[in-house]
Amino acid sequence: MLIARLIADTDKLETRLKQAGLALASAGMSEGTQAGSRPVNGSKSVMQIRVPKGDMADLRTIVEEHFAPDAALLASASFEPVRLLVSDMDSTMIEQECIDELADFAGLKDKVSAITERAMQGELDFETALRERVGLLAGMPESKIAECLEKRITLVPGARSLVGTLKAMGCRTVLVTGGFHHFADPIAEQLGFDHVIGNRLAVANGKLTGELDGPVVDSGTKLSVLQEERAKLPSSKSIATGDGANDIPMLQAADYGIAYKAKPKAREAASGWIDEGDLTAVLTMLDVPLEKWAE
CATH class of the missing domain: 3.30.70.120 (Alpha-Beta Plaits)
Structure with missing residues (x-):
């Protein structure tokens, strides 16, 4: 039942x-x-x-x-208390896709965002699409990332309250993203995540090289992170939040997989969804009293 x-x-x-x-x-x-x-x-x-x-x-x-x-x-x-939150970042904890906003500084947003949309819909191989988009950013000054973060990136309403409330209950919180550490690290610090996993943009002489530094964080990585973190907390319940096709394995493996304003394939695969409203709906569905954290 x-x-x-x-x-x-x-x-x-x-x-x-x-x-x-x-x-x-x-x-x-x-x-x-x-x-x-x-x-x-x-x-x-x-x-x-x-x-x-x-x-x-x-x-x-x-x-x-x-x-x-x-x-x-x-x-x-x-429905039982959760002790682990593993979440996507782009369009889940922040309102934007960071690579699309970064591409806008190079006048390439339309081209890059079209690739992003197809990848999130599950129409393109994630790694191939990621490398193609990163390649288009070659030559961009690294300083543009901080400018983009300050001017373009905003937190999803309720994100701070969701993470803060769960942490107050003793929940471990992990941000795992197909986006980039340049964005994920400061976002995780703002929200209070315990750990961050993401892709790294390669930089040489103060400019993006158009390559990635290290292995790609993809759907398999997200699933592995959930499984590894859950193994450290035996008999504990886990929750995963995400919006794109690369989140599907993670959403399916979590005890509570919630698709937030998600693409159709991710929404169909999840055990729950939020189409409107903010992330505090997660707490409501888990019957967790909301702590009022500054949004």
Whole structure:
């Protein structure tokens, strides 16, 4: 049996619950309508749904038909305290794709962002696409990275509260990104992550060479990081957050894999998703009291 926690507008729950309840009942999920709802953050409420058959496909269809586009959902066999967070960075903890913003300084954003989008959709091999984009940045002064970070990169709303709250509970936090340490290190410091894994841009004579320094951090790396970190915390629950195709193995392997405003393939593979709102919805779905950290 799965238990699903659904966050939606309170008005939607009140006005659409009857129709949704009929759909749930016809799919063998009638127990869920007995769980009722409780208020969250004023205009939002959370409802718990029991899914006896464990059929996520039916549940997804019902939620999307009756509560989309602003609903958030997480399903699991049980909900227990988490002790490990492993998260993507670009478009998950920050609102941008850092390589696209960096390319804009070279007048190449349209070309680079098109490659980024196809890679995140799973249409291109991640490493090949990454190396192609990095190659286009050859000759850029390294100093442009700090300028880009200051002027273009912003944190996703709720990111600081999510990481801070989990850390206050004793959770280990790891940022693992297909982006670059030049961005990931200061972002991790701002948010309070314990550890950072990312790609390194090669630099010579103060300029980007168009190459990477060291092995590529890809979907396999993200999965390995999750597995290795979880092995250090036996019997602990893990949560992973991400948005792109290269996050899929990590999202599938975590106890709670949440796709944040994600590409379709990542959203379909995850055990939960957030399409609207901020990252504090993760805490709501895990029934974790929110600590108010400065956003």
